Structure formats: C-alpha cells, structure tokens
Amino acid sequence: MGEEVQMCEFEGDEERVLEWEAGLPSVNDLMPLSQLLIPPELASAFIIKPEPCRSMVDVNRASQNTLSSLLGQSPELSLSNNFNFKSFTEERTRDPLDVEGDETDLTREGSDSRKLRRIDSGAEEADSALRPENCNDDLSARALKRPRLVWTPQLHKRFVDVVAHLGIKSAVPKTIMQLMNVEGLTRENVASHLQKYRLYLKRMQGLSSEGPSPSDHLFASTPVPPSLNESGGSGHGCNGGHVPMPIPMPYAPQMMPMPVLGMSHGHGHMGMPVGNTAAPHPYHGFESHPYNMVQQRDWSGTKFGYQRVVGNDK
DNA sequence: CAAATAATAT
C-alpha cells in the first residue's frame, strides 16, 4: 500500500504554535547569502556556472517573482520591495485580523519597510551587521511598539458594519472597537480610522450624486450603508443614549476553519508560518479568556501571515 | 479622569 510521507502530526498542542520559531536557527546560524552552494571547482567540472553572489535584494526579488507567478500577476514592476526578511526572532509579528468569509480581497500586507540595508557581495565582512543585540525578546516583548495597523477591506467592512448598526451618532471609538471584536485592535486604531471615515462621509455628502473619488480606494469599495441615519438620538427607542451593547449583532469571535490545503509540493513558502493553521484546538471549552481566541484566517495565496498572540483590550 | 474629537506628526 502506498506509503507516503507523513508530514502532519496534528496533536492537540496549543503551544506548538508558539514554539514554532523556537527551533529555528537564528540569523547568525544561517549560511550567509554570499556563500556559494557549490564549490567553484566542482561547478566548473560540471559546467555549471558559479552562482553569482546573492544579496538580500536578489532574494527578495526572486520571492516576489514566485509570489507573483502564483498570483498570476506580472512579476515585474516590483521595484518596490517591501519584503523585509528581518529575523523572525526579533520581529514582532502582528495580526490585523480579519474574519468573515466573504468579499474577494486579500489585500493583507504588512509593509513596514525599514532600512533595507544592502548586503552586497564581496563585503561579507558586513557581518558586523549582526549585532548580538537584544536577544531577549521575552522581556522587551511587551513594551515593543506594535506595527501599524493595516485596514484591510475585511477590517474596514467590519468597521463600516458596526458603525452602521450603531448609527454615526453613537458610533464612538470605544464602542466600535468592542463591537468589532477584533483582537489587537485598539481604540486609537479605531479612532484614527473613524476620523478619516467621517471626513470621507462629509466630503461625500457635499457631492450631489455619488462619485467616490478614485483616491478613496477603501471607502469607495464599501457601500456606505444608508443606515447612517441617526439612531442614537432621543426618542427612538429603547435606550436613552448609552448603548453599551444592545446591538443584536456584535461580531462573535469567529474561528476560522482554514482549509488545510495540500501544501505538499509547495516549496517552502519563505517565512510564512505555515504550521499554525488554526490548530484544532482542544478547546476544553471553559477557558473563556478574552484572549486566546486567535481569530486568524486566510493566509491562502496571500503574501504573509501575521499572528499576534495577545491582544490588548482595554 | 476617561474618552472623543481635532489637529498634527510620521
């Protein structure tokens, strides 16, 4: 009977995800990019032209090509490499979460382009770049500044939905944040977005018939629910004005069933945390910690996946 | 004082 490679041992092991990067070699242990995989002699013997020294830029470019081809896009025009291969060891990945299986977009991107230093060949002495700096992310882990949030269409949709249900009157950052129920989303995040959203609405009203400016990518794509009428005012209803959570439709913490695609033939997809596919949590069902309900989803076909373990609701 | 909003800053 056919015997294939067993590559999945899914056990109820929650910690596994966290340990994911534990066993990985540190940047320091990795073979330097400048090092040739095939000795020149051997190479010439087989008429293999020695690989040119690869730099980080080359790797990035190659990666983009790969991704692009997978996505069916033109591999070119990728002059702007946002890909940063900073060590996962120190990089604090985060997760702008999005839920809901609708819409088509998967514009998830974590583009924090930092100074992409050029590790050029010939000067591999640049190893000095490997400063044995802070290796203890354990302690500094929390106080680290979180990467800026990217309002993906999914997130925005959620945002709009909630705002709509609340009515612009009572749609305030804190409430919105709570109803959106997105891990890691802060009040500031929402406040900022709300501010912009309001400007958008205002600007829209001024224009007679609809005409979402082409620059309003996100907003334009999301049909502004006419429910933007007031509802928080007095006289309607059931509550005088405070609306802690009367909405019958708070986004429930969803758990995504990410289809375990046969990622067999795939080539190691660069640094994407593949194994963490929403493990079949051995939910003991009683730990209703506000956290832990990692709601991630859909790394499919997308560039990278981010995950943050703890959210800070407050 | 906390939260919302407006105004800036990156």
Next chain:
DNA sequence: AATATTATTT
C-alpha cells in the same frame, strides 16, 4: 495617503 500621536474638548 494612511496611520499614529498629541493636543483639546467634552
């Protein structure tokens, strides 16, 4: 332009 951060106001 998109978010973050800070300053003011409620």
